[in-house]
Amino acid sequence: MALEIKPSQALRLWRQVHLDLVQDAQSDLSVRQTAILLTIYLELPPHTVRGLASRLGVTKPVITRALDSMGKLGLVTRRRDEFDKRNVVIQRTVAGALAVEHLADLVTARARELGPA
Amino acid sequence: MALEIKPSQALRLWRQVHLDLVQDAQSDLSVRQTAILLTIYLELPPHTVRGLASRLGVTKPVITRALDSMGKLGLVTRRRDEFDKRNVVIQRTVAGALAVEHLADLVTARARELGPA
DNA sequence: CGATAATGATACGGCCCCGTAACGATCGGG
DNA sequence: CCCGATCGTTACGGGGCCGTATCATTATCG
Numbered sequence: 001m002a003l004e005i006k007p008s009q010a011l012r013l014w015r016q017v018h019l020d021l022v023q024d025a026q027s028d029l030s031v032r033q034t035a036i037l038l039t040i041y042l043e044l045p046p047h048t049v050r051g052l053a054s055r056l057g058v059t060k061p062v063i064t065r066a067l068d069s070m071g072k073l074g075l076v077t078r079r080r081d082e083f084d085k086r087n088v089v090i091q092r093t094v095a096g097a098l099a100v101e102h103l104a105d106l107v108t109a110r111a112r113e114l115g116p117a
Numbered sequence: 118m119a120l121e122i123k124p125s126q127a128l129r130l131w132r133q134v135h136l137d138l139v140q141d142a143q144s145d146l147s148v149r150q151t152a153i154l155l156t157i158y159l160e161l162p163p164h165t166v167r168g169l170a171s172r173l174g175v176t177k178p179v180i181t182r183a184l185d186s187m188g189k190l191g192l193v194t195r196r197r198d199e200f201d202k203r204n205v206v207i208q209r210t211v212a213g214a215l216a217v218e219h220l221a222d223l224v225t226a227r228a229r230e231l232g233p234a
Numbered sequence: 235c236g237a238t239a240a241t242g243a244t245a246c247g248g249c250c251c252c253g254t255a256a257c258g259a260t261c262g263g264g
Numbered sequence: 265c266c267c268g269a270t271c272g273t274t275a276c277g278g279g280g281c282c283g284t285a286t287c288a289t290t291a292t293c294g
């Protein structure tokens with residue numbers, strides 16, 4: 001049950017959603033931040049800084065800073081692991097779940113508007 | 118012939134392509150730059166700074182700077198309009214077309230791998 | 235216990251992008 | 265011919281993100 005999408009459709013979808021994101025003004029997440037956010041909300045917990053860094057192929061400070069920014073926006077929260085106090089567990093928030101859901105709506109809506117070819 | 122895609126599929130597609138983009142290292146375009154690039158390559162010419170600015174809902178310096186960066190990457194070129202020398206016409210390049218094509222391949226390939234639900 | 239490893243955070247220097255405001259070049263109407 | 269309008273660019277101050285190197289804290293193992 002793979003999703004059949006033609007290259008021209010893919011490009012129009014990508015462009016339209018990006019236009020929406022640019023004009024949204026609120027969701028000014030970078031590509032990396034988006035990848036981190038979606039990984040946190042789509043993959044099974046627990047999530048750690050080190051795990052996300054290796055998953056994305058970036059260094060740990062990148063994750064730390066991204067979590068700082070996204071934390072200010074209320075999209076994620078951090079808590080120290082009680083069993084291994086070196087670890088930090090990244091947790092989801094209501095605002096983060098809403099942002100992810102908003103993105104899903106955006107993509108599906110724009111996909112629905114796509115013509116053939 | 119609209120494209121039917123479920124929210125969960127949209128999110129997994131968005132995440133996977135973003136993971137690819139992060140690890141690509143070469144295509145480190147911002148969201149705005151991506152929107153500009155795709156607009157130039159998907160909509161009919163001619164494209165001007167002012168036209169792109171109003172199309173994206175951003176200020177003109179944003180377009181100028183984005184064209185500077187993308188020009189260094191060889192993704193677009195600029196030329197003054199001979200009939201109205203105030204205007205600048207943005208032109209496509211081979212490298213830009215290849216980059217757009219690469220993105221299309223990425224999205225279609227990841228869409229094809231999507232499972233149902 | 236002491237040494238070593240592992241985790242996440244921080245400091246630093248550098249680069250890119252932003253929005254506002256101004257600028258030079260060019261066109262067009264009176 | 266001149267003056268206002270338009271177009272794209274640049275200057276400026278501010279903020280964010282990057283990678284490397286280093287740090288404090290905690291765990292692990294001999």
